[in-house]
Amino acid sequence: MAILKYYGAIAEATNCFEEQISVTNLNVADCVALLNKKYNLNQIQVHVALNKNLVEIDSAIKLKDSDEIALLPPFAGG
């Protein structure tokens, strides 16, 4: 299992901050597509961080157990 983390507008859409996901044969793009469908995130501009590094949302990087995948809405600091 890998950990999914949600922030800001995305956490509002998923109604939780964190959950686990089975990542057998799943890459980043698959995972994002799955979550888009489950939570209807299409209206939010999503960035993805894999183990705290930003990756492309259509990345083919394979996910593995203990990965931390964070879905991040637009940044708003400063």
Add this chain to the structure above:
Amino acid sequence: MKNVFIKGPITPEFISNSIAKHQTKKEIGAHNIFLGQVRADVIKNKKVAAINFTAYEDMANEVLENIREKAFKTFNLTCMHVYHSLGEIKTGEICFFLFVSAKHSKEVYAATEYLVNIVKKKVPLFGKEIFEDQTHQWKVNN
């Protein structure tokens, strides 16, 4: 890694204490400070009353550490401090405090502009703009 995040607003006392702490560092000839304040924007006739900030703190700390290393090398800084609020910050209160110090003014001016822009762009911070009627929208940096 120092703690960047402060729960609640950054107070004028905190800022003045930071200045005072640097008076022993006598190789410094120039300080520059940038303060971000929560603005009462009016959007579709509704006025912003506060912003509730959250962060992906583990990632934000790593990103800021990289920014810090690069800034020290690029601008010949003596000191650099960045603080950002988390939680609900009312309009008129300070949510972002950047404090850079060097031998000369030229370096701190350039560093300030670079750092303000990169923090806004690269650090995973999120802001919920709360209107006076308690509805909200999510802030997006331009």
